[in-house]
Amino acid sequence: MSDRSKIEWTDATWNPVTGCTKISAACINCYAERFAERFRGVPGHPYEQGFDLKLWPERLTLPLRWEQPRAIFVNSMSDLFHPDVPDNFIKRVFDVMTQSKHHIFQVLTKRSERMLAWVQSNSSSDSNGNGKPTWPSHIWLGVSVENQNYAWRIKHLQSTPAHVRYLSIEPLLGGISLNAKLLDGIQWVIAGGESGPRARPMKPEWVNHIRQQCERYQVPFFFKQWGAYNQFGRQVGKKRAGRILNGKTWDAMPTFPSVAW
Numbered sequence: 001m002s003d004r005s006k007i008e009w010t011d012a013t014w015n016p017v018t019g020c021t022k023i024s025a026a027c028i029n030c031y032a033e034r035f036a037e038r039f040r041g042v043p044g045h046p047y048e049q050g051f052d053l054k055l056w057p058e059r060l061t062l063p064l065r066w067e068q069p070r071a072i073f074v075n076s077m078s079d080l081f082h083p084d085v086p087d088n089f090i091k092r093v094f095d096v097m098t099q100s101k102h103h104i105f106q107v108l109t110k111r112s113e114r115m116l117a118w119v120q121s122n123s124s125s126d127s128n129g130n131g132k133p134t135w136p137s138h139i140w141l142g143v144s145v146e147n148q149n150y151a152w153r154i155k156h157l158q159s160t161p162a163h164v165r166y167l168s169i170e171p172l173l174g175g176i177s178l179n180a181k182l183l184d185g186i187q188w189v190i191a192g193g194e195s196g197p198r199a200r201p202m203k204p205e206w207v208n209h210i211r212q213q214c215e216r217y218q219v220p221f222f223f224k225q226w227g228a229y230n231q232f233g234r235q236v237g238k239k240r241a242g243r244i245l246n247g248k249t250w251d252a253m254p255t256f257p258s259v260a261w
Helices: 031-037 087-099 112-122 152-158 204-216
Strands: 012-014 071-074 104-109 139-144 165-169 188-192 221-225
Touching: 087 112, 087 139, 104 112, 104 165, 112 139, 112 152, 139 152, 152 165, 188 204, 204 221
Parallel strands: 012 071, 071 104, 104 139, 139 165, 165 188, 188 221
Antiparallel strands: none
């Protein structure tokens, strides 16, 4: 957790929950697990419990103390909608986000079913009483999708009332066809390859197809990294592989009023 992050598409991370369990193919080489397990058993360390799930109520008010507006990635070391996170704790997290209107909060999950169910149960009708759910524009919702087999998560995201809905296609483990139907109501797409010692390579045609689909349907596209393998399929490490795609960096962000502080 830090008020300054090295993650290219955010400014800071906030982890009121840490630890998780594997749910799909993208989890196999989880960077967060690899980091946390290094400190298992170290007395007094935040990851003394390794990557076992832990709630941190003492961290809840941290964004309220950050005066400088910033984009905050929520639970970079966990998943807020993990089944072992109680509903009332999720509500406490969202209460803090709702109060912290000077920030943007980027919530990302692989557990899209629970996200949708929770959001639908905790959204209120608008002031006109027409039954449409309201949602704070500074709280973005996103889902991780690593290949076509998990594209169904996008449909859950599309059913939420979030003003900014985004896809994190990282690590990209196979081709994904993002047609008009899947990109309907999506305001941002992030894509990138896997890094780490057992990383799986990402083929250039996979990421270029996603970029082309984003351009076709006018969805901002952000290319995060090649990962451990460069565009020629050589394992050179994340830093050397870089994030240049077709001769340039791709750093588009959602063009939405909530990003203009």
